[in-house]
Amino acid sequence: MHALKKCWIAAALCATLGAAQAQLLVGQTAGFTGQVAAGVKEASDGAKLYIDMVNAKGGVNGQKIELIALDDKFDPKLAAENARKLIEENNVLALFLNRGTPHTEAIIPLLDKHGVPLVGPSTGAMVLHQPVRKHVFNVRATYQREAEKAMTHLASMGITRIGVVYADDSFGADGLAGAQKGLVAAKLTPVLQEKFDRAKPDFAPIAAKLTKADAQAVLIIASGSSVVEASNAIRGAGSAAQIVTLSNNASTGFIKSMGANARGVIVTQVYPNERAVTYPMVKEAQDLARAQGLGDISPAMLEGFAAAKVLVEGLKRAGPKPSREKIQAALEGLRKFDLGGLEVSYSPEDHTGLDFADLSIIGTDGKFRR
Known part of the structure; x- marks a missing residue:
């Protein structure tokens, strides 16, 4: 017992x-x-x-x-x-x-x-x-909603010469589809539409084409370090195009990694202002x-x-x-x-x-x- x-x-x-x-x-x-x-x-x-x-x-x-x-x-x-x-x-x-x-x-x-x-x-x-x-x-x-909104915003500012640079993967293709919707709605054709290898990107030739096309703005559909590298190449090629990217880069770490090129970059957002109490x-x-x-x-x-x-x-x-x-x-x-x-x-x-x-x-x- x-x-x-x-x-x-x-x-x-x-x-x-x-x-x-x-x-x-x-x-x-x-x-x-x-x-x-x-x-x-x-x-x-x-x-x-x-x-x-x-x-x-x-x-x-x-x-x-x-x-x-x-x-x-x-x-x-x-x-x-x-x-x-x-x-x-x-x-x-x-x-x-x-x-x-x-x-x-x-x-x-x-x-x-x-x-x-x-x-x-x-x-x-x-x-x-x-x-x-x-x-x-x-x-x-969705990224498509973000990209479409970005294109509509640029067009509303009178910007007509827009380039799109995107990763050669399903993410890039998805963002591109949204950008195309916005461009069609604004009755615009991109001056440049270039994809790059996500694993081994080479932005120098793309930056040269963007500069030659005299782009006023460029949407970069890519992640983290790729956007940093692309921005460095674009500025290095002498282009002053407005750089735009999507919310996957909406982090403080991204801003720091962009260094001197961060100022003035447009980043789409999918949540309210982080200071909007x-x-x-x-x-x-x-x-x-x-x-x-x-x-x-x-x-x-x-x-x-x-x-x-x-x-x-x-x-x-x-x-x-x-x-x-x-x-x-x-x-x-x-x-x-x-x-x-x-x-x-x-x-x-x-x-x-x-x-x-x-x-x-x-x-x-x-x-x-x-």
């Missing part, structure tokens, strides 16, 4: 410890090193702000969120392998905040095979919106960042913060014993969820999330200005 009683006590203790240590495993694969490292770090820091706050308050339904993050060095093949490990070996409930268009495309077969939802991919590729990807839940507007989400992120001594937040941090809010809401609605299937169903049932001034809605037929798009310019103080 005494031995039996000890077994009961041990079992009760194990159950108690199990409940206390229960964790909600979420996986992330992104380029923590390589050409997009600055933006990835800031987006991840923004997500961590919210997740840490939720965990400090007891987690979700009494369980804390554990984010397992793997570096894919911005390589689509490595992204797919990381996703496989996270899904099949770590048994994560969901994937979260990965980075890159070809990278997300490489992950999708695994999502579909195992029924794993992916929340907040850090890419605005239209291919992730239409047709609907069953397990992909976007939290940001009239948006409750922005104020919440600012307050949490300051409480942790992080200082100012960036647009990239806001992207991660918003994605984390959607992830946490999905976990909450999935109940005390969440599964991949329950999280999928919870997210598809999300209607008019208030992030703090912006609403997100999903359905089985629509996984777009937000449609917010804006423009910013990098000021002399090295900050984005609206």
